[in-house]
Structures are given as structure tokens and as C-alpha cells.
Amino acid sequence: MHETKMKPTINITRLQSTFDVSSSIGTTEKGGLTRLALTKEDVKIRDVFVEWLEEAGLAVKIDDLGNIYGRREGKKKEAGAVMIGSHLDTLPKGGRFDGILGVLSSLEVIRTLNDLNIETDRPIEIVNFTNEEGERFTPPMQGSGVITGNYDKEIIYKLKDKDGISFEQSLIDSGYLGDIKNRSSNVDYFIETHIEQGPFLEENQKDIGIVQGVKGTKRHRVQIKGKSSHSAFPNSHRKEALLAASEIVLTIDEVAKQFEDLSTSIGVFDVTPSVESITTEFVEFTFDARHIDNAIKDQAIRLIKEKINEVSIKRKVEIDFEETWDANGTYFSKEIMKSIEEAVESNGYSHQYITAPALHDAKFMTDITKTAMIFCPSKDGLSHCEEEYTSIEDIEKVTNVLLRTVISLANQN
Structure with missing residues (x-):
């Protein structure tokens, strides 16, 4: 069924539990996270994430960059997918929400669709991109950067960490070196939910930031x-x-x-x-x-x-x-922004348009598909630190907006 006559909402208790599991992997003394790309902590959350995808009935694929995809089929299997997600790796002594919100909120969207037996015309895919932070291997956003043609894979493979271990060897050691044929290629939309990493939504008392583009x-x-x-x-x-x-x-x-x-x-x-x-x-x-x-x-x-x-x-x-x-600076899809605004208004939330100050996987994804981001407030604007915090109430709101946006786009002709 389509959702035209209903207003589905996510299960915030379940999403909180999912965050609790994530926050227990790579935990620091002050309540942050250290999960550098392809380290044992990153591998542990990856393993858990794959289990969650499989439990949700998704077809799981891993590509040659270690990007993890989970696919929920649509009624029109050949249609371009709606892709949602972000990254699960962190900086040393980083926060519990940066990137992680985008992945876990996407998982909750899929779970909610399953709960309500909502079918969509388009397939929906979740992605966890490899090494977005670029801390262990520089530059950042390597998983999204290679699949969008911004980085050369052979150069990325040869990058070494401070211990002299190459990116390629780390993929092999982690068990997450997949196949190039598993890269998702037929994607019509990409949406990344994220904490703002800035002060404006909190200062202006706005629930949602509709992101116009990335600086x-x-x-x-x-x-x-x-x-x-x-x-x-x-x-x-x-x-x-x-x-x-x-x-x-x-x-x-x-x-x-x-x-x-x-x-x-x-x-x-x-x-x-x-x-x-x-x-x-x-x-x-x-x-x-x-x-x-x-x-x-x-x-x-x-x-x-x-x-x-x-x-x-x-x-x-x-x-x-x-x-x-x-x-270069990047502007996002007006079509998706319109759908996001409609989802915000249908939920009765407040919003403002905003520019992303930091780089995200969504910046590279604009090179291959229509792309947008949805922000929720960051306490005191803090991010990339153990004090990074976003309330569960704000997480619930942004995930509800993602849910309704995905339903809308996944039923577009």
C-alpha cells in the first residue's frame, strides 16, 4: 500500500536502543567514540550493522571499497533506487552522532516500512560509506570518493596509515574487501541525515535544517x-x-x-x-x-x-x-528539498534552510545523482568531540522527516 492516507512515524524506543548498541562499540572514557576506519572497532560495528540489515530482510552487498549496501526491493525492480545513509567510522575521541545518525536513522526508516507493510515503487538502499573521516587514511570520504570518480582507486589502495598498513591490506584484513560489481549504480536519489555540527538550529530554535548545499x-x-x-x-x-x-x-x-x-x-x-x-x-x-x-x-x-x-x-x-x-561548493537538488519541506510541514516541525559548513559524502554523491541532506540540532554546536550531543527528541524528528521524504521519493514516477 501507499502512504497517501496515513502518517507513519518511526519507533523511537527501538532507534534509541540501536544507538545504545552503537555507542557501546569503541567507547571512550568521556562517552565519545573512537572507531577509525577498518580498525577492530569499526569492523565490530560493521558486523553488527550487517546483522541488522539481514534481520530487516535486506539484500546485503559489499563493494571494492568496503562500502556496505542493504537493498529493499521496490515493486519496480528496474527503477532507480532511493539511497540513504552516511558513515559509521569516527575520529579519535569523536562523537556518537556524526555520520552514525545518518546510518541508524536510515535503518529505522526501513524497519518502520517493514512494520507497516509499506511497499514502494522504487527500491530503497542503505549505505555505510568507508572512511568518511579520513583520519586513518587521508584524504577523507574515500568510499564515496572512489565510486563517484573523485578519487582513483589504485591511489587510494596504496595509502598507508601511521603503522605502514595500506588501505587495501586493511580491507583484506577486515574481511570487507568486496567486489567492484557490487557498487550501486542505478540510484536516482541520495539523502543523508546528519547533525548540524554548528549552532544555528539550536540558536534559532528550529527542529530541522533543510540543507541547500555544501561549502x-x-x-x-x-x-x-x-x-x-x-x-x-x-x-x-x-x-x-x-x-x-x-x-x-x-x-x-x-x-x-x-x-x-x-x-x-x-x-x-x-x-x-x-x-x-x-x-x-x-x-x-x-x-x-x-x-x-x-x-x-x-x-x-x-x-x-x-x-x-x-x-x-x-x-x-x-x-x-x-x-x-x-x-568546490555544491548545491543540492531542489526536487528533494521540496519533498523534505513537505515532510517537515506534514509533521508540524519548524525548519530553516541552511548551508553545510563541513564536507560530507553527500558532496561527492551530487556527481552521480540527485542529492540532499537533512540536519538536526547539535547541542552548543559541538561536533568531532566527546561532548557531541543531539537529543533523542531531535533524532526522532529528523528520522520522521527522512521516513516521509523517502516514501514520497520512492513512489515518484
């Missing part, structure tokens, strides 16, 4: 070479790398304030020497700039580079500026 990201490495001297050496004659770096860092922050919705951040910051009584000779740091509009992002970088040239002359230091990553 593009440029990452850079800056190396500054000056000259060490005694700390009593006159300031007017110094070539101090740290002072030059300080000016540049403050400029990066000031540039961010000139453009609405532009985010910048400093990552690694190394100083040499880092001792008393000697001025700094060398500084290396990384930073990124994020905006959904690629032109604005590029303009911001130009302003930063201009300041770097000024500082190099002023401080009499050599500065090397290198771009290490460039991912």
Missing part, C-alpha cells in the same frame, strides 16, 4: 622562513617567523569577516625553535577557507595572498604558500 573548501600550507637570533637582539633588525605568522593568521580571521557565511580556520601550527631566549626561525601552519560560492572563496584567498606578500616584505622573511586541497 567548498580550500586548504593551504604556509611555510615562513626567517632567521633565529638571541631574544635580546633588537626588534627592528629581526627576521622573526612567528611575528610574520601572527600577522597572517589575524588577516585570515579579518578576511572571513568581510564575506557573509565565509568560514576560515587554522589547523596545524608548528614553530621552530620553540625555546626561551631564541627568536623563531621557521613556522609552518595550515588553514582552510570555506564557502558555497566558489568565486567568493577564491576572492578571499586572493586577499590573504596579497597580505602574505606584504608581510614577507615587511618582516624580511621568505614565505611559501601552497594549496593542498580544493573542493
